[in-house]
Amino acid sequence: MNFPENLKYTKTHEWISVNGATAKVGITEYAQKEISDVVFVELPKVAFGAIKEKGAAVVESVKAAFDIYAPVSGVVTAVNKELESNPGLVNQDCYGTGWFFELQLSDPGQVATLMSAKDYAAHIQSAAH
Amino acid sequence: MSSISDSVRRLPLHARHVEKNARIGQFGNWEVPLYYTTIIQEHHLVRQKAGLFDISHMGEFFVSGPTACDYLNKILPRSIEKMLPGQAWYMPLLNDQGGLVDDIIVYAKAHNDYLVIVNAGNVDKDRKWFEDHLIPGVNFKDRSDEFGLLAIQGPASAVIMEAAFGQFYTGLKNYSFAAFGEGMIARTGYTGEDGFEIMVPTAKLDEIWQVLMRAGAKHGLEPVGFGARDTLRLEAAMPLYGHELSDEISPVEAGLSMFIDWTKTGDTSRANMNAVKQSGPQRKRVGFELVGRGIAREGAEVTVNGQKCGWVTSGAPSPTLGKTIGMAYVSADLAVLGGAIDIVIRGTPVPAKIVKLPFYKRK
Numbered sequence: 238m239n240f241p242e243n244l245k246y247t248k249t250h251e252w253i254s255v256n257g258a259t260a261k262v263g264i265t266e267y268a269q270k271e272i273s274d275v276v277f278v279e280l281p282k283v284a285f286g287a288i289k290e291k292g293a294a295v296v297e298s299v300k301a302a303f304d305i306y307a308p309v310s311g312v313v314t315a316v317n318k319e320l321e322s323n324p325g326l327v328n329q330d331c332y333g334t335g336w337f338f339e340l341q342l343s344d345p346g347q348v349a350t351l352m353s354a355k356d357y358a359a360h361i362q363s364a365a366h
Numbered sequence: 367m368s369s370i371s372d373s374v375r376r377l378p379l380h381a382r383h384v385e386k387n388a389r390i391g392q393f394g395n396w397e398v399p400l401y402y403t404t405i406i407q408e409h410h411l412v413r414q415k416a417g418l419f420d421i422s423h424m425g426e427f428f429v430s431g432p433t434a435c436d437y438l439n440k441i442l443p444r445s446i447e448k449m450l451p452g453q454a455w456y457m458p459l460l461n462d463q464g465g466l467v468d469d470i471i472v473y474a475k476a477h478n479d480y481l482v483i484v485n486a487g488n489v490d491k492d493r494k495w496f497e498d499h500l501i502p503g504v505n506f507k508d509r510s511d512e513f514g515l516l517a518i519q520g521p522a523s524a525v526i527m528e529a530a531f532g533q534f535y536t537g538l539k540n541y542s543f544a545a546f547g548e549g550m551i552a553r554t555g556y557t558g559e560d561g562f563e564i565m566v567p568t569a570k571l572d573e574i575w576q577v578l579m580r581a582g583a584k585h586g587l588e589p590v591g592f593g594a595r596d597t598l599r600l601e602a603a604m605p606l607y608g609h610e611l612s613d614e615i616s617p618v619e620a621g622l623s624m625f626i627d628w629t630k631t632g633d634t635s636r637a638n639m640n641a642v643k644q645s646g647p648q649r650k651r652v653g654f655e656l657v658g659r660g661i662a663r664e665g666a667e668v669t670v671n672g673q674k675c676g677w678v679t680s681g682a683p684s685p686t687l688g689k690t691i692g693m694a695y696v697s698a699d700l701a702v703l704g705g706a707i708d709i710v711i712r713g714t715p716v717p718a719k720i721v722k723l724p725f726y727k728r729k
Contacts, residue, residue: 273389274406276683277661277690279712295712297661299405299682300593321659 238266238361241332245308245348246357249290252332253308255348262308263336264296264327267361272298275327278320281338285313289347294337296327309347311340377422378514378568379575386589394487394608396423398592405593409685412557412598416520417590418578421556421563422571425489425510427482427496433503434478441499441634442472443617443626449474454541454552457625458617459484459492464638465613466620468492469605473543473550481550483515483565485607499634513549514571518578519561519598521728522585527551527562530581535562556595558602558726597682603653603693603724609664609679610651610693619647619695621723649676650701653723654709656690658716662709668694669708669715675700678709684725691725692718 244252250268254261269275277297287293287307294305316338320326326335342348352360376397377383383390388399399420401408411417429438438446444457453474459467468488473481484492493508500506518526524536535551538544543552548567555561566574579587596606605611611620616639626639656662662681667674681692696707703722708715 273401274404276406277659279660299597299685300400302661302663 238270238358239332240265240267240354240357242354244332244354245351246354246360247290247306247308247351248360249306251306251308253348253351255342255345258342258345259314260309260311260340260342260348261336262293262305262338262340263331264305265357266331269328269331269335272296272303273328274298275324278324278327278337280316280318280320281313283313283316287311287313287338287340296324305337307340308351309340309342310344311342313338314341315339375423377420378571379420379422382572382575383420383589388589388591391592393423393592396486398423399589401591401593402589405591405597406685408588408590408594409597411586411588412520412559412590412594413686414521415586416518416522416526416561416582417594418575418582418587419517419519419590419595420514420575421517421595422514422568423486424515425484425486425492425508426513426515426565427484427493428507428509429480429482429496429504430478431503431505432478433501434480434505437499437501437504438472438480439633440501441496443630443633443635443639444472445627445630446472446474446480451476452542452544454543454554455625456541458611458620458622459495460617460635460639461495461613462635462638464616464635464642466607466611466615466617467495467613469607469611469622471552471554473552475545475550481565487608512567513565514568516564516566516571516575516578517555517557517561518564518582518587519555519557519559519590521560522582522587523559523561526578526582526585526587530577538562556602556604557598558604558724559598559728596680597685600680600682600691600693601684601686601724601726605651605693606680615695616642616647618642619649619651621651647698649695650698651679651723652694652696652701652720653725654692654694654707654718655721656692656709656716656718658718660709660711660716661690662692662694662711662716662718667710668696669710670700670706672715675707681709686726691721693723696720
């Protein structure tokens with residue numbers, strides 16, 4: 238599976254792409270495969286105050302709903318509206334057009350608590366066995 | 367030593383599902399294949415070509431003996447004495463209060479010789495029900511562990527069945543069956559498509575699975591999991607026990623009145639059923655389409671003007687219709703086609719409208 242080196246990861250299978258004081262958030266290839274067909278995405282509203290490790294969005298498969306957690310705290314500055322009409326982008330391009338929302342970080346220091354691609358790959362290995 | 371709970375059971379063909387990369391999940395006490403590719407892909411396959419399901423979790427009861435017909439006639443709501451050999455009848459199994467113990471299919475092999483197929487999750491409860499009502503002259507046997515069941519469903523089912531087993535079985539009419547070795551083949555299913563269900567001794571199951579897969583290869587046949595089985599039956603508005611049906615729901619509320627012989631007298635729960643029929647049901651099973659965004663899940667509240675008036679029993683995106691659909695129980699006065707209701711999803715009422723069932727009917 239592909240876990241890009243330039244991203245940081247959570248144990249709950251979100252990725253974050255940090256660019257200065259802002260960051261984009263999405264879910265990993267492992268997560269989209271586990272969920273299978275993504276048929277619905279509920280995004281936060283712009284200006285929503287996301288709190289690290291608390292729910293910020295919802296992804297639904299045919300069978301179930303999954304909470305997507307904010308990897309770090311921050312204020313939502315943009316959301317990927319495309320997902321409302323085309324939720325399958327999460328399956329097709331989870332690190333690109335399938336992104337969820339963008340945050341203005343409230344504490345950039347929190348990024349250091351997240352996993353590298355290598356650590357995340359190891360986390361998945363240990364969770365699977 | 368392994369600590370796997372012995373209450374979770376595996377299908378006889380479990381290894382074959384794993385070999386086919388199935389995502390395994392739990393359905394009641396059974397580990398079953400949820401999907402092999404994706405639920406949506408498998409759903410479309412059954413609507414357009416054909417899919418093969420392993421439904422060996424289902425229960426098989428055998429009822430025979432000189433008073434078998436009288437016995438079933440006494441405890442079942444349809445007139446069993448009118449069954450002709452080779453007929454398969456769907457019906458509710460009712461408790462003394464007129465609620466549903468289960469929904470079942472009775473197969474008449476001959477007068478006084480019947481097969482009953484029951485839901486996996488209800489095998490123990492149903493067996494107790496049948497045994498508690500036994501009368502002399504009936505031989506009742508739960509042989510669920512000895513038989514497996516496969517279902518082939520979809521428009522290409524008949525041509526595949528003919529390639530696999532010849533023309534005899536493709537001559538079967540809907541809801542009829544014929545002997546197949548120690549088991550049987552019936553023209554029945556749970557998807558809203560043409561199809562067959564094939565019951566064989568467990569030891570024969572793998573051979574039959576392979577015969578069907580080979581015969582179906584050039585018609586696009588692939589295994590289909592329990593995920594698509596659920597969305598297919600939802601589009602066809604077929605009730606699922608534990609969702610639309612329960613010990614507390616009456617068949618009149620569930621919309622199963624047509625599977626009751628209302629001219630009958632004297633069978634168990636008859637008085638209660640007649641009472642519900644006469645007073646009219648308090649609540650009714652309806653279908654709905656979401657008008658707003660979201661997916662209505664089982665257990666979600668149905669409200670009108672903020673007042674609770676029912677609950678969702680099943681809900682999913684419909685791959686065939688491209689809409690979010692569901693079934694619910696609502697107060698009888700609200701069960702009107704086109705009626706506006708709200709489904710509460712994560713605390714927010716989402717507009718929906720009541721629509722005609724089934725959502726999908728094959729041409």
